[in-house]
Amino acid sequence: MKKLINAVGDVLTESLRGFGTAHADLVEVSLDPKIVWRRAAPTRDKVALISGGGSGHEPLHAGFVGHGMLDAACPGEVFTSPTPDQMLAAAEKVDGGAGVLWIVKNYAGDVMNFEMAAEMYEGQSASVLTNDDVAVETSTHSQGRRGVAATVILEKIVGAAAERGDDLASLQALGERVNDASGSMGVALTSCTVPAAGKPTFDVGADEMEMGVGIHGEPGRRRVPLASADAIAEEIVGAILEDLKPEAGAPLLMLVNGMGGTPLMELYLLFDAAGRALAKHDLAPSRILVGNHCTSLEMAGASLTLCKLDEEMTALWDAPVHTAALRWGL
Amino acid sequence: MKKLINAVGDVLTESLRGFGTAHADLVEVSLDPKIVWRRAAPTRDKVALISGGGSGHEPLHAGFVGHGMLDAACPGEVFTSPTPDQMLAAAEKVDGGAGVLWIVKNYAGDVMNFEMAAEMYEGQSASVLTNDDVAVETSTHSQGRRGVAATVILEKIVGAAAERGDDLASLQALGERVNDASGSMGVALTSCTVPAAGKPTFDVGADEMEMGVGIHGEPGRRRVPLASADAIAEEIVGAILEDLKPEAGAPLLMLVNGMGGTPLMELYLLFDAAGRALAKHDLAPSRILVGNHCTSLEMAGASLTLCKLDEEMTALWDAPVHTAALRWGL
Amino acid sequence: MSMDLLRRAAHAAHDAIRANEDRIEGLDRAIGDGDHYHNVIRGAEVAAKLADELGDAAPDQAPDQALKQIGMKLLSTIGGASGPLMSSFFLAAAKTPGAGAVWDRATVTAMVRDGVAAIQARGKAKQGDKTMLDTLIPVAEALEAGAGDDPAALAAKVQAAAEAGMQSTKDILATKGRAAFLGERAIGHIDPGAMSCCVIVTAICQTVASGETL
Amino acid sequence: MSMDLLRRAAHAAHDAIRANEDRIEGLDRAIGDGDHYHNVIRGAEVAAKLADELGDAAPDQAPDQALKQIGMKLLSTIGGASGPLMSSFFLAAAKTPGAGAVWDRATVTAMVRDGVAAIQARGKAKQGDKTMLDTLIPVAEALEAGAGDDPAALAAKVQAAAEAGMQSTKDILATKGRAAFLGERAIGHIDPGAMSCCVIVTAICQTVASGETL
Numbered sequence A, B: 001m002k003k004l005i006n007a008v009g010d011v012l013t014e015s016l017r018g019f020g021t022a023h024a025d026l027v028e029v030s031l032d033p034k035i036v037w038r039r040a041a042p043t044r045d046k047v048a049l050i051s052g053g054g055s056g057h058e059p060l061h062a063g064f065v066g067h068g069m070l071d072a073a074c075p076g077e078v079f080t081s082p083t084p085d086q087m088l089a090a091a092e093k094v095d096g097g098a099g100v101l102w103i104v105k106n107y108a109g110d111v112m113n114f115e116m117a118a119e120m121y122e123g124q125s126a127s128v129l130t131n132d133d134v135a136v137e138t139s140t141h142s143q144g145r146r147g148v149a150a151t152v153i154l155e156k157i158v159g160a161a162a163e164r165g166d167d168l169a170s171l172q173a174l175g176e177r178v179n180d181a182s183g184s185m186g187v188a189l190t191s192c193t194v195p196a197a198g199k200p201t202f203d204v205g206a207d208e209m210e211m212g213v214g215i216h217g218e219p220g221r222r223r224v225p226l227a228s229a230d231a232i233a234e235e236i237v238g239a240i241l242e243d244l245k246p247e248a249g250a251p252l253l254m255l256v257n258g259m260g261g262t263p264l265m266e267l268y269l270l271f272d273a274a275g276r277a278l279a280k281h282d283l284a285p286s287r288i289l290v291g292n293h294c295t296s297l298e299m300a301g302a303s304l305t306l307c308k309l310d311e312e313m314t315a316l317w318d319a320p321v322h323t324a325a326l327r328w329g330l
Numbered sequence C, D: 001m002s003m004d005l006l007r008r009a010a011h012a013a014h015d016a017i018r019a020n021e022d023r024i025e026g027l028d029r030a031i032g033d034g035d036h037y038h039n040v041i042r043g044a045e046v047a048a049k050l051a052d053e054l055g056d057a058a059p060d061q062a063p064d065q066a067l068k069q070i071g072m073k074l075l076s077t078i079g080g081a082s083g084p085l086m087s088s089f090f091l092a093a094a095k096t097p098g099a100g101a102v103w104d105r106a107t108v109t110a111m112v113r114d115g116v117a118a119i120q121a122r123g124k125a126k127q128g129d130k131t132m133l134d135t136l137i138p139v140a141e142a143l144e145a146g147a148g149d150d151p152a153a154l155a156a157k158v159q160a161a162a163e164a165g166m167q168s169t170k171d172i173l174a175t176k177g178r179a180a181f182l183g184e185r186a187i188g189h190i191d192p193g194a195m196s197c198c199v200i201v202t203a204i205c206q207t208v209a210s211g212e213t214l
């Protein structure tokens, strides 16, 4: 295993401490329990947005704590849901009296831990689940689809609405609207190595890739021969459009998301390919984000996300944001 | 070779086109010759900052075109200096009458191509060289040190000064001041693959790393056993401090720069380690930047850069900037 | 006595999980995300440590209190899917005996039954979904069925039930948990949670069989 | 005549570079950044194409004009360190007195001398710095020294000089170019630019030797 780390057991603590120091103008960090919250929290009478999940997806979620997005983030062990005590401690730091919205990616562990936190929390709270991964066919099982990169979009849009003072129920409804309007799918060219495990989660041949991969180094649905960026973009765009069925000309947000080990050069190239694939369906992105936002450690690969925007969602996307990983208008 | 690309010969064109579309609010892009320039250029009576270099270092330089940094960037083939015709075409787009400052990393190819462009350019121009890589011992040869990640710092600080209206000679002097105040050193855990070559530039064993590596997948000065983040940070910080000799308590900008394939989690951890290493010398960073800014394709690894700030440099670093890869205050 | 059993069971589980690192770890890398061993060993470690502390501090403490404390500790330690599930087992089992009850065979059987039911309630999975429940439901049933057996015979039956349940996850699709995302590709692999639970149950059975008079 | 020689020389160089891809490519990966072959083949390709176009369009054009056009084209095509250097060779050779007329032996010798001097002026390197000059300076000298030889003998001498010059880069430190950053680690590898220049010179010598009456 080749990583810039010290002892395997200290990876999260040291990384989180570094994050806290680097962004001390924006956030405070507690190492036990592990939480990251806005320096200015709580914001009186604003619904507090709390997300969290296994680590290894950076900048998700800690990198999105700040004005216009999250109030707090709870980082779990690598690829392991955080625990209810973290969520409760976070809620105590940031609940400004208007309640807490938990933003949860749809994995059994995340769902159950947030559920238990919500049951134990004495304040008012509600939750919204993301399950944008169209690679997962829902027919065969009752787990539902995975939540992946659309979580970033949801945190941005719902975060902006919270900032303008929307109440808990409206934010939950908006979150569901964003999630329903979004679809994602990913591809991995390499696996990734969980520090504690010390070896890659899966092996993939030099001429192969994993189509429909998630963000935990878990194998995808299909092992296929390495394909061109155009072929990948067409398959993914096709699968998402089949799910979202946008009308021709509909405004779309496109997120080209790197998995951590793929350089920007390739991400912009994939975005170019995705634009061509969309154009074949008489569609074009009206908002664009390209970069590493919801990663899978050092995995090489990328995912595409499309989100059908309406006017309100567009305005909320454009609203000012100031976090470690996303910043505009401020 | 595993990359999200189509034909090898089209990588740059497609990636650049994607970049142009994704950031159409900020930049315009020409594909032949390849140049990226500010949508609003030329800015009347402002000195135009033009940089460029081989591709594969994204977001450097195109990602730093915009208000408060560069006016134009000239991307060459992967790891190959761009050519004088690109530089001349860029100058024509962005020279607002106050002349052109060429920002050049110290490599034989970059130096000679920019030199020829400057000789051929009919307007007024000057150039500033970066050579911050302390890994290269200058005693044995006359090539001088390499220019690496301090180039980002120089482009930011000199860019802010250009924005406030400084003249060409002052900007050149300021650029030299920033370069003289900066030192960098990098480490690579893996090599990287130039698309046209199709195989890694060097082989490195599973338990080895390259210390003092540059940003072109070129081997470093020493192949050493894989070390901890703390040991790496201490060696690099030590080497830079030996070069810069800052006084205890002096204000320092620290840039922890990813090489492209190393995830944020490790970069923040390395930053944490570097902070500890600095503290042993009674130093602490007064400004911090952590992320992938001057990369080497998909190489795993990182570099540290320190820059001795004075009050003016600090203010210019803090000044608003709005580019694809760096944005604040706007 | 019960506190002491709890303590030895916790250590036996901890040792057994560690001894089976490769098998458990490999399974979650194959059809999960590679963290299951690390989650469970983290839990086993704090459980063993906490059992020691509680045992030292108050050897005659009512074990339901200890179970509750262990359950809360697991909840804040394990994380992932297995954290809330394993924790729910302990939190529910702690409530079974009623304050201060003696842990006889019937009580333990009821505790396991309630614990397993809590896992089902929390995770909404059923037998055959390719989860830890495929190990645990047969274990609970074997305990009830073997009510009249002597300890060694019962332990052997429970162990066999765990083993068979764990093996039953191998050739089926997963419909809960991460492996569900894999569809057909999960077939041929034992579920990691089913494996770790089997390892724990087996270790505890061996503790009991080796002289414990339950 | 000169135009035709130029054309055949360009094609010979192009073919030879392509035939030596692995050797050249591997050297720049070892002590450079892996792009030298790709830079040079890109240049060789446009040079051969441009020579064809110019030859077709105006077979009797003054060859110095063609050299100048090729030099400019290389300048905007190759990039890296080799681009300005190779381009400077052509731009300087185009200006050598007599380059616009029919090329006799003395003119060609002077053109090479001036071209190599231009490379030195641009790159500020000298013989022994482990660069393409270690091939090219001996070539220029061999041309002057062999002024009286018959074409085949001269070609053989020039080729031998190129080869020896190229080999001389193997066991020395680099003091210019990227390999200089490597210090001791560059020892044992031939300089990629010295290799590509040797390949080009050899190809041209063979073109000349195989019947060209220079």
Ligand SMILES: Nc1ncnc2c1ncn2[C@@H]1O[C@H](COP(=O)(O)OP(=O)(O)O)[C@@H](O)[C@H]1O
Pocket: A079, A080, A081, A107, A108, A109, A110, C028, C032, C033, C035, C036, C037, C039, C040, C079, C080, C081, C082, C083, C085, C119, C122, C123, C124, C125, C130, C131, C132, C133, C176, C177, C178, C191, C192, C193, C194
């Ligand atoms: N809904 C559920 N009900 C019961 N067990 C489950 C459920 N979801 C997952 N599991 C169990 O959890 C195990 C995985 O645990 P672990 O790897 O620790 O968490 P995660 O899946 O979050 O990474 C699976 O092998 C399975 O046995």
Ligand SMILES: Nc1ncnc2c1ncn2[C@@H]1O[C@H](COP(=O)(O)OP(=O)(O)O)[C@@H](O)[C@H]1O
Pocket: B079, B080, B081, B107, B108, B109, B110, D028, D032, D033, D035, D036, D037, D039, D040, D079, D080, D081, D082, D083, D085, D119, D122, D123, D124, D125, D130, D131, D132, D133, D176, D177, D178, D191, D192, D193, D194
């Ligand atoms: N200053 C110089 N003078 C002469 N030749 C040089 C000089 N610098 C580099 N070279 C030559 O250029 C070659 C490398 O060219 P190339 O790989 O195309 O460019 P780069 O080094 O920019 O990647 C070296 O092998 C060397 O022969």
Ligand SMILES: [Mg+2]
Pocket: A054, A078, A079, A080, A081, A109, C033, C035, C036, C080, C081
């Ligand atoms: Mg997990």
Ligand SMILES: [Mg+2]
Pocket: B054, B078, B079, B080, B081, B109, D033, D035, D036, D080, D081
């Ligand atoms: Mg190069």
Ligand SMILES: [Mg+2]
Pocket: C028, C032, C033, C034, C035, C036, C080, C178
């Ligand atoms: Mg798991």
Ligand SMILES: [Mg+2]
Pocket: D028, D032, D033, D034, D035, D036, D080, D178
């Ligand atoms: Mg090179």
